[in-house]
Amino acid sequence: MRESGPAPYAKIKKRSRLFLGIGSGVLVFLAFLSFLLWQEAAKGSQTTVSFLDIGQGDAAFVETPQGHQILIDGGPDDKVLEKLELRMLPWDKDIDVVILSHPAADHMTGLLSVLKEYKVKNIVWTGVKKDTRVYRQWVSMLEKEKEEGAEILLVKQGTRVEFPGIACDYFFDILFPSEDLSETTVIDDNDTSIVAKGVFCGHTVLFTGDLTKKVETQLVEEQADLAASILKVGHHGSRTSSSGEFLEAVRPQYAVISAGKNNPYHHPHEEILERFQGYGIEVMRTDEAGDIVFKLKPKN
Numbered sequence: 001m002r003e004s005g006p007a008p009y010a011k012i013k014k015r016s017r018l019f020l021g022i023g024s025g026v027l028v029f030l031a032f033l034s035f036l037l038w039q040e041a042a043k044g045s046q047t048t049v050s051f052l053d054i055g056q057g058d059a060a061f062v063e064t065p066q067g068h069q070i071l072i073d074g075g076p077d078d079k080v081l082e083k084l085e086l087r088m089l090p091w092d093k094d095i096d097v098v099i100l101s102h103p104a105a106d107h108m109t110g111l112l113s114v115l116k117e118y119k120v121k122n123i124v125w126t127g128v129k130k131d132t133r134v135y136r137q138w139v140s141m142l143e144k145e146k147e148e149g150a151e152i153l154l155v156k157q158g159t160r161v162e163f164p165g166i167a168c169d170y171f172f173d174i175l176f177p178s179e180d181l182s183e184t185t186v187i188d189d190n191d192t193s194i195v196a197k198g199v200f201c202g203h204t205v206l207f208t209g210d211l212t213k214k215v216e217t218q219l220v221e222e223q224a225d226l227a228a229s230i231l232k233v234g235h236h237g238s239r240t241s242s243s244g245e246f247l248e249a250v251r252p253q254y255a256v257i258s259a260g261k262n263n264p265y266h267h268p269h270e271e272i273l274e275r276f277q278g279y280g281i282e283v284m285r286t287d288e289a290g291d292i293v294f295k296l297k298p299k300n
Contacts, residue, residue: 010153011162012068012096012122047170047200049294051232052083053286056260056267057106060207060232061087062198064170068163070097072196072207074110081113083291093118097161099172100125101209102193105134115141120150124161127154127182128192154182155194168201168298175224176215190235191215197228202299204228206250210235216246226250230294233257237268237285247279254282254294261287 045065052059054075061084062070069088074080084095095118101107103125112134114120123145129135146152153161157178163170176195186192193209206228212235219226231252234241236259255276259267268285276283284292 010122010124010151010159011164045201045298047203047296048087049198049200049205049230049296050083050087051256051258051284051286051292052080053290053292054079054083054110054258056236056263056265057110058101058209058232058236058258059083059107059110060258062200063087064163064165064200066163066165066170068096068170069094070099070172071095071111071114072099073101073107073209074098074112074114076106076109078110078113080110081117084114084118095120096163097122097124099161099194099196099207100138101196101207102126102189103128103130103132103135103138104189104210105132107209108138109134112137112141115145119148120145122151122153124153124155124194126156126177126192126194127180128189129183129185130187130189131185154180156180161196165201170200172196172198173225175226176211176219178218178222190240193234195219195224197225200296203230203296205230205232205294206252207232208234208241210241212240213243213246216241216243220245220249224249229253231255231281233268233272235267236263236265237272238265239269239271242272242275244275244279247275247281252281254284256292257283257285257287259285259287263287 048063050061057075058073059075059080060072098120155174159174161172174196190210190212193211196207198205226249228250231250233255237257257268
């Protein structure tokens with residue numbers, strides 16, 4: 001991973017994965033392997049975007065047709081590991097990119113387990129500082145990951161994380177934060193959340209972390225390129241996020257809310273659900289539907 005040019009970017013190259021099995025059950029193994037590979041081939045050229053039901057928190061998993069695997073946030077505990085096992089081949093213990101939107105425990109804690117169980121090649125975050133036990137664990141693990149060869153990219157507005165495609169573009173554009181936060185200590189980190197627009201061969205998905213109306217307004221006033229067909233709703237559907245002007249700028253067809261069933265915060269709030277309904281946006285909720293999966297075939 002590297003930064004280059006006036007607008008920083010990082011190119012993520014896919015390394016081939018190989019597994020060899022030898023033994024008396026080789027024919028059974030080969031049949032099983034053929035089935036798994038057939039399943040992989042059946043995915044064709046589609047990108048899979050999965051919003052994971054991990055309780056009161058956020059976690060999303062993206063897999064490109066070229067096999068790039070990206071995990072955005074990890075939820076409040078190690079339930080994310082169970083979700084990854086369902087989406088990755090049994091011997092696949094590599095993840096190309098982990099993105100931490102912000103160092104809130106319900107986004108970061110599960111990533112600690114991921115870093116222990118998987119070889120993560122690239123870790124993307126803002127570097128913002130926070131005085132919590134989970135944050136200190138995160139920073140300590142990042143040092144270890146770096147020693148083991150992982151690349152750490154501190155991002156801000158203008159950074160592009162790029163995945164070379166065959167015929168069209170696959171990348172994340174970082175729309176927020178607008179400045180380097182790596183030396184900034186915060187108590188409330190919601191408005192340090194990475195806002196990342198994923199572009200997958202003509203499809204667009206906007207990830208917003210726990211962003212509140214304050215920064216939503218800033219992005220609208222800056223005329224940021226917010227338009228996306230799928231919106232990961234900010235702050236679990238709290239009334240502190242998803243302002244009308246923001247929704248008008250994004251104009252999503254689908255809004256995905258990641259929240260735990262019967263959570264103590266009563267997320268998502270009823271007034272927010274009514275707002276989405278008023279704009280004709282279809283709402284999908286992990287507390288009701290479980291994992292929410294989009295299979296996106298190329299548009300161009």
